[in-house]
Amino acid sequence: MSAVDHPAATEALRPPPPPRGWPRERVIGYILVFLWALAFVGLVAYLVSAWKPDMFWRYAPGYLSGVWVTIKLVAISVMIGALLSVPIAYGRMSRNPIIATFAYAYVYFFRGTPLLAQAFLVYYGFGSFRPQLDAIGLWSFFRDAFNCALFAFSLNTAAYQAEILRGAIQSVPKGQWEGAESLGIPRLLTLRKIIFPQALIVALRPYGNELILMVKGSAIVAIITVYDLMGVTRLTYSRTFDFQAYLWAAIIYLLIVETLRHAVDWVEERITRHLRR
Amino acid sequence: MQSVWTLLSWGPEGWLDEIAYGVFITVSLALATLPLGLLIGFLIAVAKQSQERSLKLAADIYTTIFRGLPELLTLFLVFYGAQIGIQQVVRFFNPTASVEVNSFVSGMIALGVVFSSYASEVFLSAFRAIPRGQYEGGYAIGLSKFQTMRLVVLPQLVRIALPGLANLWLILLKDTSLVSAIGLTDILRQAGVAARVTKQAFLFFGFATLIYLALAILSSIGIGLIERHVGKQEVQR
Known part of the structure; x- marks a missing residue:
């Protein structure tokens, strides 16, 4: 209090300003x-x-549709991945050694190999099983490059999200489970009402990072002929040999990623209000 | 129809020798990128924890850009951008010249830049874990700023940053697969060539994926050994 009363005293105690x-x-x-x-x-x-205005009007709609394909691909695969990640995370935490090993192998495989190799394996590799896929009526699904990318991305992000989910749930102290149990709350309700709200705070930032990694990683689908933002860019470059095709793509990608990053920051700020002192 | 084992054998019949060459390219690209990325990443981290605002700003712009761009796009920007840039300089002197940029070097620069922007974050958090007293102690016994960094801070920094850097190494190893898009004959490209010739796409891409998995497992074992070695040093002190 006295510091506020005597501004001159604080002036004297302050270290000298750093030399300019x-x-x-x-x-x-x-x-x-x-x-x-x-x-x-x-x-x-x-x-x-x-x-060049004529070039802009010729290629801008392509870029727009490319952005839409990118967003669609990432949004759908992240959602499917989120659904798939729940049983995998459960398997990772399971005490049954067979289930735990299987879940560990799944996660290790998808995290240990490049997404591009996985996409190639699905897009080109599944063609080797055309008769079998035809027989069960899935060939029409895997014939489309977008579906193949969606399939590979969903399985890939499921592995990453399972690890995020597991880490977040295990970060909640055991006492929370025990406390709920001693109150007679059923396990599923404990998970939903007590563990998840606390785990979400821990998981938010990794989830945001995973989303950003997926947006960036989705650029590789251009190699398997999906016309996402990167694919449209490559097409535009191959037609015009104008380097600005890549520069515009870079600007759009940076805008998307920065928007997502700030959105995650904002949400984190919101949901941790009660923890701030 | 040839059997799987003939296709995966060494020699003119099989594709193992071609794929082994791809493994050599992949591993050497990752190994060549590592020191470049570590060096730039360290310098960026030093700039980021500096008191000087302008230095921090410059470093922040660097990481914002290269962490925000897709790795594949960075690779294309470097590959085509360097080609056009150098071509324009050369054309200035010799109007008929045409330039071909080495895809290995382009891959090294692009992956190194991406690696360094992530590595700078790892180094930065390691810097923050080292108490100020360590620097002050160094200065107090008369070490220069550079000597304090090299003899006092760096040995501790490496130990703290090692898990994060190990993670980045595994990511780097996976990201090298992107250079197949600019024509470098890495594992994935060789597997793609084999797949196209033999029409056995699943076999060869599956094999390539398993090689990446094997490289990841080998790296994990190697990292474990290094961590144990570094940990031992700590106990002895």
């Missing part, structure tokens, strides 16, 4: 910021000078 002037760090920092600024100005100048 030009130490080496500041010189390097200013040079780097200047270089970034130069790069941005160069980028804008290039995009303005390379602006």
